Amino acid sequence: MSEWRQRRDILLSAKGVGNVLVYTLMSELPEVGKLNRKEIAALGGITPMNRDSGSFQG
Template sequence: MAYTLLSDLPELGKLNRKEIAALAGVAPMSRESGSYTGKRRIRGGRAKVRTVMFMAMMSAIQCNPVFKRYYEHLKAQGKLPKVALIACMRKLLVTLNTMMKNGTRWGEKSPEMA
């Protein structure tokens, strides 16, 4: 995953959280027109990055206590498993983006990891 993010997402650390999530294709986009309100879905972005992040997050929700706790919290709120997984992917990407911006490491205290 690190190789894919560094090679296919060189903007990591240079954009804000909404822009980086949209660029990777993990930001929820609403489908609205006039009075019609559709479901929010992810779309667009860089498919290769999204695919690699999906597989990495499948492992992370089993092994990483931060993402496992967040995933279980979202499921307890009634979110579908895939929706919760995508939210975890977005959280990971936003956390990595912030870490790149600030030059911090994973073990250091960060508001996203709380």
């Protein structure tokens, strides 16, 4: 259980992060702390992805 407390404390140490955000992140993305920043951003759906198809470049 100390692993969860440690993650909570790390997340709470960021400016502007409160309990609601911390517990939401921990419940929705339990991989936080195990993946690198690019992987967790892609998993969370906040990375820009190219939507290239055929000759369309967008």
